[in-house]
Amino acid sequence: MELLGTVGSLVSLLAAVLFYFGWASTDAETRALGLRDSIFRLSTSEYLLRSVEALFLPALLLVGALLAAIGLQRWVVTSPGRTRTAVRRMRWGWLLPAALAPFYRLHPALFELVVPLVAIPGLLATAYALTRTPPETAPDTAQRRAHLQIWALSLVLCLLSLFWAVSSYAGIVGRGRAEEAARAVNTAAFPSVVVFSAKDLMIRGDGSCYQHVAGKGSAYAYRYTGLRLFYVSGDRVYLVARKWRPTRGTLWVVRENDSVRVEYVSGPRGREPEC
Known part of the structure; x- marks a missing residue:
């Protein structure tokens, strides 16, 4: 039962870290694009999925560090002299972060x-x-109580440091995604979109185009082109125009329903006759 409780606690901690990373990276990305993550109304599962890909490298590095620590521990315990020396030096391990302070201005x-x-x-x-x-x-x-207090305080500080590291890494990942989005808006990474609507949606500017549908009996009166798919959440489709930039541009939110139809065009040829 104790093992199951420990495993459950670790799974809960992992889920919390994944959710926090997904939220923090999305928040950093949207802020870099001049938006807010609340606009997209992401669900918990979407935040979790957005965190998985970016955590592959940290997970591999963590496993490598643990393997190195196990090897070092085995090498130290083979000699009493090494063990005593290692323990003396480990007492000052808390000074390691302070030793990095002079390098703050570098990056x-x-x-x-x-x-x-x-x-x-x-x-x-x-x-x-x-x-x-x-x-x-x-x-x-008395010693056991003191040792328990030391470990409790250390684990709390480690947990805070973990979320600090996750937040910092999420910011780096999110800003990187935003830069990639700004570069790739007019490439295949952003699928081309055509919107048909029974009423005028007032989609104008940033390289978008609109025209009246001339066909008799058509359920739609307007056609909008020059658009790119930014994100999809439920029935909401988030669109930007082909000349969109984070510093100047509009994000349109369209809901698919009986009066609005959204078409996704793949390949470069679908972009040529847009406007």
């Missing part, structure tokens, strides 16, 4: 990511060194 965004990542192993190493007792000595009740 502030990277600094805010590296500091919490360095703080986590430093705090854990310090807690281990402070609570380690020789095998031949049994800690009394």
Whole structure:
């Protein structure tokens, strides 16, 4: 039962980290584009899905770091002298983040990511060194209580550092996505869209075009081209025009229903006769 409880807690923590990363990266991305993430009304599952791809590299690095730590631990425990030396040095692990302070001005965004990542192993190493007792000595009740307090405080600080690191990395990922979106708006990464509507939707500017539908008996009176698909959430379709830029441009929100039809055009040829 204790194992199941531990696994459940780890899964809950992982889900919380994934959701927070999805929200933080989306928030950074939309802010860089001059928008807000609340506009898109994303669900919890969408935030989780947006976090998965960007976390592959951190997950691989984490596994590599754990394997390296296991190998180092085995190398240290093979010699009593190495163990004593390592424990003495680990007491000062909490100083590692402070040692990085002079390098803040070199790259502030990277600094805010590296500091919490360095703080986590430093705090854990310090807690281990402070609570380690020789095998031949049994800690009394007061020592156990003190050790428990040290580990509790260290784990809280590590958890805060973890969310700090996730927030910093999410900001880097989100701003990178925004830059990519600004470059790729007129490429295949943004599918071309044609909108038909029974009423005038007032879609104008940024390279978009509109025309009256001349066919008799048509259910639609207006046709809009020169549009790109920005995002889809439920029945809401978020569109930008082909000349859209984050610093100057309009995001249109169209709801698909009986009076509005949205067509998606793939390939470069679908873009040529747009306007």
